[in-house]
Amino acid sequence: MTPQVILRSAAPQELRYDKREAARYLGCRTNTPALDDGGLFRLVASQLQRAVSAKACYAVLPVRITGTRVDFGAFSLDSSDLAKNLAGCNAAILFAATLGAGADRCILTYKKTLPSRAMLLDAVASSMIECWCDDLQAELTAGKESCPRFSPGYGDVPLTVQREVLSLLDAQRRLGITLSDTCFMTPTKSVTAFIGLKGEGTA
Amino acid sequence: MTIRERLQRCRVYFDGGMGSLLQKEGLQSGELPETWNLTHPDVLQNIHLAYMNAGSNVITSNTFGANCLKFDNLDAIIRAAYANLAAAKAQFAGDRDSVYFAFDVGPLGKMLEPLGDFPFERAVETFAESIRIADGCGFDLILIETMSDLYETKAAVLAAKENSRLPIIVTNAYDETAHLLTGADVPAVVATLEGLGVDALGVNCSLGPHQMLPIAKQYLTWASKPVVINPNAGIPHVADGKTLYDVDAAEFSDVMQEIAALGVHGLGGCCGTTPAYIAALVKKTASLPFVPPEEKHRTLVTSYTHAVEIGKEKIVIGERINPTGKPRLKAALRENDLGYLIREGLSQQEHGAHILDVNVGLGEIDETAMLTAAVKELQSVLDLPLQIDTVRPAALERAMRIYNGKPLINSVNAKRESMDAVFPLVKKYGGAVIALTIGDDGIPPTAAGRVALAKKIIDEAARCGIDKKDIVVDALCMTVSADDCSARITLDAVRQIKALGVNTCLGVSNVSFALPERPQINAAFLAMALEAGLDCAILNPNSDVMMGAFYSFAMLNGDDPRCQQYIDFATAHRPQPQEAAVQHTLPALSYAILKGLEADAEKAAKTLLQTTPPLTIINEQIIPALNRVGEQFENKELFLPQLLMSAEAANAAFSVVSTQIDVSGEKKDKILLATVQGDIHDIGKNIVKVLLQSYGFDVIDLGKDVPPQAVLAAAKEHGVRLVGLSALMTTTLDAMQETADLLHREYPAATVIVGGAVLTKRYADAIGAAYAKDAMETVQFAKRFFEKD
Numbered sequence: 001m002t003p004q005v006i007l008r009s010a011a012p013q014e015l016r017y018d019k020r021e022a023a024r025y026l027g028c029r030t031n032t033p034a035l036d037d038g039g040l041f042r043l044v045a046s047q048l049q050r051a052v053s054a055k056a057c058y059a060v061l062p063v064r065i066t067g068t069r070v071d072f073g074a075f076s077l078d079s080s081d082l083a084k085n086l087a088g089c090n091a092a093i094l095f096a097a098t099l100g101a102g103a104d105r106c107i108l109t110y111k112k113t114l115p116s117r118a119m120l121l122d123a124v125a126s127s128m129i130e131c132w133c134d135d136l137q138a139e140l141t142a143g144k145e146s147c148p149r150f151s152p153g154y155g156d157v158p159l160t161v162q163r164e165v166l167s168l169l170d171a172q173r174r175l176g177i178t179l180s181d182t183c184f185m186t187p188t189k190s191v192t193a194f195i196g197l198k199g200e201g202t203a
Numbered sequence: 204m205t206i207r208e209r210l211q212r213c214r215v216y217f218d219g220g221m222g223s224l225l226q227k228e229g230l231q232s233g234e235l236p237e238t239w240n241l242t243h244p245d246v247l248q249n250i251h252l253a254y255m256n257a258g259s260n261v262i263t264s265n266t267f268g269a270n271c272l273k274f275d276n277l278d279a280i281i282r283a284a285y286a287n288l289a290a291a292k293a294q295f296a297g298d299r300d301s302v303y304f305a306f307d308v309g310p311l312g313k314m315l316e317p318l319g320d321f322p323f324e325r326a327v328e329t330f331a332e333s334i335r336i337a338d339g340c341g342f343d344l345i346l347i348e349t350m351s352d353l354y355e356t357k358a359a360v361l362a363a364k365e366n367s368r369l370p371i372i373v374t375n376a377y378d379e380t381a382h383l384l385t386g387a388d389v390p391a392v393v394a395t396l397e398g399l400g401v402d403a404l405g406v407n408c409s410l411g412p413h414q415m416l417p418i419a420k421q422y423l424t425w426a427s428k429p430v431v432i433n434p435n436a437g438i439p440h441v442a443d444g445k446t447l448y449d450v451d452a453a454e455f456s457d458v459m460q461e462i463a464a465l466g467v468h469g470l471g472g473c474c475g476t477t478p479a480y481i482a483a484l485v486k487k488t489a490s491l492p493f494v495p496p497e498e499k500h501r502t503l504v505t506s507y508t509h510a511v512e513i514g515k516e517k518i519v520i521g522e523r524i525n526p527t528g529k530p531r532l533k534a535a536l537r538e539n540d541l542g543y544l545i546r547e548g549l550s551q552q553e554h555g556a557h558i559l560d561v562n563v564g565l566g567e568i569d570e571t572a573m574l575t576a577a578v579k580e581l582q583s584v585l586d587l588p589l590q591i592d593t594v595r596p597a598a599l600e601r602a603m604r605i606y607n608g609k610p611l612i613n614s615v616n617a618k619r620e621s622m623d624a625v626f627p628l629v630k631k632y633g634g635a636v637i638a639l640t641i642g643d644d645g646i647p648p649t650a651a652g653r654v655a656l657a658k659k660i661i662d663e664a665a666r667c668g669i670d671k672k673d674i675v676v677d678a679l680c681m682t683v684s685a686d687d688c689s690a691r692i693t694l695d696a697v698r699q700i701k702a703l704g705v706n707t708c709l710g711v712s713n714v715s716f717a718l719p720e721r722p723q724i725n726a727a728f729l730a731m732a733l734e735a736g737l738d739c740a741i742l743n744p745n746s747d748v749m750m751g752a753f754y755s756f757a758m759l760n761g762d763d764p765r766c767q768q769y770i771d772f773a774t775a776h777r778p779q780p781q782e783a784a785v786q787h788t789l790p791a792l793s794y795a796i797l798k799g800l801e802a803d804a805e806k807a808a809k810t811l812l813q814t815t816p817p818l819t820i821i822n823e824q825i826i827p828a829l830n831r832v833g834e835q836f837e838n839k840e841l842f843l844p845q846l847l848m849s850a851e852a853a854n855a856a857f858s859v860v861s862t863q864i865d866v867s868g869e870k871k872d873k874i875l876l877a878t879v880q881g882d883i884h885d886i887g888k889n890i891v892k893v894l895l896q897s898y899g900f901d902v903i904d905l906g907k908d909v910p911p912q913a914v915l916a917a918a919k920e921h922g923v924r925l926v927g928l929s930a931l932m933t934t935t936l937d938a939m940q941e942t943a944d945l946l947h948r949e950y951p952a953a954t955v956i957v958g959g960a961v962l963t964k965r966y967a968d969a970i971g972a973a974y975a976k977d978a979m980e981t982v983q984f985a986k987r988f989f990e991k992d
Contacts, residue, residue, distance in 0.1 A: 007438055009379070053378065074232040101385045104318050109584035112545050115893050116799070116847030159934075168232055173376065173408060176351050176384030178314040180321075182881050182908070186314035 003059040003074065005169055008097075010056075010132060012049035015099075017041075017127040025123040044120045048099075048128060051106040052189075055175045056136060058095035059168070063196065065089075075164045081155030082194065085147055089196035093140055096171040098190035099129050129189045137195055147196035159183040165192045206303045206344050207370050209260070210403050210429040210468055214493050217261045217305075217433050217471025218254035219481050225250075225265075237269045240283035244290070250478075251291035257478040258485035259471065260301050261372075262288055263346055264337075267309035271332050278336050281306075285340040305346035305372070306337040308359055315354045317583035318385065320908065323358055323605055330362035338367040347373045348433075349408045349473075351384040353392060353507055354607045360399045361604070364631070371400075372469075374407035374431055381418050386586075389421040390510035391608060394503035397428055398609040398633020398673075405431030408473045411438050411450055412458035419462050427498045429468035434459075436475030449475050456483035463487075466494035502672045502706050504558065504588040504635050505608035511557050511588050513635065513675060514706040517757060518739040519750075520590055520611075521556030522710065523547050524577075526565050534862075536565050536573060541580040548585045554744040555753075555772070558611055559585070561602075562592035571598040578602045590637070596624040603632040610634045614677065616641040617656040626667040635673040636664075637708055640696070646679055650695035653678050657700045675706045675739060680732075682716035683724075690714055690728060694735045701736035708739035711749075726752035733760070792820070792856060796828035799848025801855045808856035817863040821899065825860070829853050829897055833979045846978075847890060853897035861899075871901035872989040875923040877914050878907035879942055882935040887959055891927060891978045898982050911942040918946065918953050925988055927981060928972070929959040936961065943970045956984055 019041050061072040065087065068080040072092065086092060103125050110118035137149055152161040162183045169192075171177040177190050185192075209215055225236050228246045240247060251262050264284040274280055288304045295302065311329055313321035334345065345363045350356040356373060363371050373396050375383055382388055387395075396404045404426060406418050412434040422430045437450035450458075459470055470488060472480050502513040511518065524547050526533045535543035548559050561581060563573045574593055581589060591602045592613035603610060614637040615625040629636050638660040640646065640653035647653050657676045664674055678696035681689040693714075697707050709732055715724035726748050729740055733756045742749045750772060758769040792811055795804035811820050832849040874895055878888045892902050903921055905913060918926055926946060930939045939962075943955045955972040958981060967974035975981040 053380070053382075053384075055378070101314075101318055105386070105584070108317065109545075109549075111889065112542050112580070112584055113549060114801075114851060115889050116845075116851055119847060119890065164233060172310070172312050173349060173351070178312055178319060180313075180319065180908075186319040 003061055005057050005059045007174060008056040008136065010054040012052060015049060015052065015054055015128050016131050017045055017124050018131055021130065022123040022127040025126055026119060040120065041124060044117065044124050048103060048106060048121060048125055051102040053100035053102055054132060055100065056095060056097035057169050057171060057174045058093050058140065061092050061094055063089050063092045074168050077157065077161055079157045082150055082157050085150045086194065086196040089147060089198050091197040091200035093195040093197065094165060094169065095136065096166060096169050096175055096177060096190065096192045097129065097133055097136065098175050098177055098187050099125060101176065101187050103189045104187045125189045129191055133191050133193065141195060141197065144200065145198040149193040149195045151191060151193040162192060207402055211495055214463065214488065215261060215469045216259045216481065216485055217431065217469055218259040218263055219472030219476030219478065220474050221250065221265055223475055224477060235268065235273060237265055237274065237280050240265055240280055240287060244283065244287050247287040248291045251288055252294055253478040254481060255291065255295045255297065255302055257482040259481050261303050261305050263305045263307040264288055266307045269333055270311055270329050272311060272329060277333060281333060281336045282340060285342065303343040305344050306342040308333065308345060308347045309349050310351065310355055315352065323354065326355055326358035327362045330359045331366050334362050334366045338369065342369060344370040344372060347371065349376045351376045353383055353385060353387040353395060357395065357399065360396065360401060370402040372403040372431060373401050374405045374433055376409040377406060377418055378409060379414050381421065386508045388509050389418060390425045390503060391505040391508060393422065393425040394505045394510045395609045395633060397426065401428065403429040403431050403469060405469065407433035408435060411435050412455055412462065416458060416462055419465055419467055423466055425499065425501065427496060429496045431469030432462050432467050433471040433473045435473045436480060452480045452483045455480050456487045459484045460487040463491050468496060500672050502635055503609065504611045506586045506588045507582060507607040508586040514738050516762060517733055518557045519555055519744055519753060520558045520560055520708065520739050520741040521551035521744045522560050522741050523551050523743060523745065524560060525562040525592065533565060536563055536568060541577060544577055545580060545584060548581050551744045552585065552587055555750055556587065556744040558588045558590050560590040560592050560613060560741060564593060570595055571601050574598045575601045575605060578606055582607045600628050603628055603634060612636040614639050615660065617659050618643055622660065622663050626664060626669060629669055629673065630667055635675055638674050638676045640676065640678050650692050650699055653696040654699045657703065661705060671705050675708050676700045677708050680709050680711060680713045683714050684717045694731055697732060697735045697737055706738040707736060708741060709737055710741040712742060722746060722748040725749060729753065730756050790824060792824045793828040796825065796849050796852045796856065797832060799845055799852050801852045804852035805855040805859055808859040812860065812863055817860045820860050825853050825856055826898065837979060847893055850893045850897035857897065857899060871899060873901045873903060873921055873923045874925045874927060874985060875903045875905065875918055875921065876927045877905040877909040878929050879935050879938040880908055880910045881938050882908060882930050882932055887931065888929040891958065891981050894978045894982050895985060900985060911945045914942050915945050915949055918950055924953055925985060926953045926955050928955060928957045930962065931960045933961050940970045943972050947971055954988065956981065
């Protein structure tokens with residue numbers, strides 16, 4: 001059976017970012033006085049909000065763990081790290097989220113004209129997609145016992161798992177996420193992840 | 204009746220979903236549905252037959268993902284798909300003449316360059332491989348569907364046109380804001396596809412019938428070809444905290460009845476719909492009157508996002524990307540500095556241009572290669588339609604082919620060889636074309652003569668199947684200093700040509716050639732020409748006088764509601780009261796670099812050049828200022844973007860100063876940079892690049908995900924002695940080592956320096972490379988390295 005996939009989108013003004021996190025991506029200490037930047041972060045964030053089209057989709061999958069084998073019904077994989085992460089879970093939310101091609105296009109424009117702005121945009125966009133994932137996760141797991149989210153590429157889970165994940169969620173059609181031969185996602189500001197749930201039925 | 208005829212004469216029904224039906228029959232998640240053509244022919248035949256019985260006319264083959272990226276046995280898969288259709292039709296008891304087989308083409312699952320890594324021509328070739336097989340099978344049409352990227356859609360249509368003569372129907376997948384996932388709106392898609400000559404077009408997938416209804420309305424407003432609407436059975440989504448699921452057949456067909464009543468020509472379903480949905484839809488719409496498609500006569504050119512309509516509001520075509528009389532642009536073209544073209548383009552966009560002319564004709568460069576590169580580069584970041592400006596048909600064809608949308612073409616004229624060269628390209632790739640009233644005897648001296656040539660071009664275009672909506676006539680503007688009446692003649696010609704029902708354009712600045720105070724003449728002439736019926740003015744949007752005349756005309760002509768556009772323009776250009784000069788003791792240039800003020804640095808460098816030798820400026824101001832910024836960064840007093848902004852300011856100053864240095868005597872030290880294969884994180888490498896450039900090094904940047912062989916080839920080609928490699932991820936360290944080894948083995952003259960988050964001095968030592976912990980250290984290393992010479 002193919003699980004029911006639910007679609008989500010976010011209005012640009014709902015998207016927040018974490019300035020300290022963005023600064024960290026830029027290689028700054030998070031307590032540096034340079035963070036008092038005269039509104040530069042705010043400026044690039046509003047530029048991004050005009051460019052992005054945030055979409056996500058998710059499905060709830062059953063989980064069965066046997067040793068290092070993690071079986072989601074629709075597909076399974078071998079990973080001791082994921083098995084550890086999902087230990088004690090009988091279900092998991094599998095989700096994909098993206099800021100869309102507009103964010104990449106915005107960053108690309110500045111890469112070719114004003115690289116310092118491109119770096120800022122890149123860092124703020126990375127923080128923005130992570131923050132949105134945090135928000136989605138909080139909402140989807142509200143009132144449930146859940147695990148930290150775990151993305152392909154973490155620990156011993158190879159990036160190639162993206163193929164199964166995106167195909168199961170039909171994320172190319174739904175969100176426009178495609179994979180390169182080396183399993184990188186485009187648009188680049190995209191995230192996929194498992195969130196383990198404890199004591200769940202999988203309706 | 205062929206499908207082309209049927210679409211003009213009566214409503215055509217498409218079939219519905221396939222995937223969900225196959226899943227019901229046992230298709231596993233992850234299993235490729237197309238394999239069932241061979242393994243479960245009976246299941247496929249039953250589904251096809253059920254759709255025929257439901258009333259579908261167009262039955263789609265199970266080949267959505269049948270391409271060579273996914274299948275080795277493509278030939279067998281496609282032939283089996285056809286055989287299943289034929290077998291179903293043999294069992295069909297209804298009217299077999301009303302059944303048409305569509306070869307289904309879905310997206311490749313790859314993002315095309317520049318956002319992704321898949322080249323446009325590879326996409327064309329991948330689609331072509333499937334279409335060549337299908338063309339030999341006996342299909343009635345090709346259905347290109349679920350395309351969410353305009354560029355990929357164009358690749359598929361070109362592949363279909365070049366490898367088959369079958370009718371082509373294209374349906375795109377929109378999001379709820381009525382845009383494709385890569386940004387195109389409905390007019391952009393419609394104009395591009397009709398330019399390419401598809402037989403019908405429309406919408407499928409992603410949305411349910413409710414959300415698709417407003418998009419169907421838009422299609423009917425813009426499209427001259429039949430419109431096809433194939434929605435999903437709703438979309439599972441969350442709204443107001445409630446999860447909403449599929450719409451059922453009754454609700455689906457109710458909404459489809461509304462959609463049919465709008466005048467849509469083809470109706471069917473997509474994901475989640477079944478023969479029951481189609482049967483209900485046919486039942487509810489069969490008796491509705493059919494409205495044949497009608498020609499809309501709208502002149503549209505597009506970028507990858509939106510269309511610009513010519514003949515409605517007045518249009519400014521920016522003329523700045525043209526090397527004639529522009530030494531800085533000439534130099535940029537010779538140095539392959541496409542960033543300069545982008546900045547020229549962006550600045551014209553900021554100043555109000557609607558379309559950008561792109562001319563890179565320069566005696567000593569390969570125009571075909573340069574024009575293609577320039578168009579690719581500009582359309583990767585600029586969302587204005589481009590006007591491709593060249594006299595070389597080969598260059599024109601390449602540029603039109605890779606253009607992401609429907610371009611304006613500059614130009615064709617009334618000479619036989621020009622029309623023979625240009626019209627077939629317009630017919631094949633789509634475009635609106637500027638028609639110069641030049642004949643075998645040159646430019647006629649009278650308005651009547653130019654009108655006659657305009658008619659000749661329009662007639663010949665019609666013979667080639669090009670509607671006059673896609674001809675924009677340029678009646679040519681001659682200098683008034685050579686002939687008192689020349690401006691008058693041009694204006695008369697514009698008026699009469701406009702009366703032929705075609706749109707017009709003019710390059711207006713010629714009129715003042717050889718006269719003093721040209722801008723005021725040009726502005727007066729522009730206003731006169733617009734009043735005479737000029738639709739598009741080719742001018743310099745960065746000229747306040749010209750744009751002032753343009754906006755004033757629009758306002759006085761009643762085209763500017765509440766004078767808003769004019770007021771915005773005028774207030775933006777009012778001289779600002781000078782801010783009290785910032786008190787600082789530093790020289791202006793050093794200050795501008797320290798504070799990262801690009802424009803100020805450029806201005807300060809220009810002023811300094813009047814009194815100071817260029818090398819002194821570099822050594823006593825630019826470099827010390829940069830060094831100071833570098834120190835502050837290392838002391839963590841500045842953060843990285845600030846360092847980069849200073850580097851950019853230094854670059855701006857440097858490029859001003861370097862125009863005064865005798866380049867023949869001065870050889871800049873070359874450094875090659877690349878992010879290694881498998882790694883797409885290039886922020887670090889880009890920082891290093893900007894910083895190196897600001898210190899005056901000549902940086903050759905190969906980009907990200909670069910194969911070892913490409914690094915080697917470029918290093919050899921440019922005779923580079925220092926190669927910088929970067930990597931962010933542990934997984935790409937192997938590629939780093941491989942690249943370093945290859946260089947050591949094949950090109951030992953090069954020294955390798957590596958950097959990136961996961962690298963250490965120890966690792967660098969192990970692969971025989973130097974190590975830099977950050978961009979500043981790379982600069983220090985490079986300075987020492989080249990000083991040793």
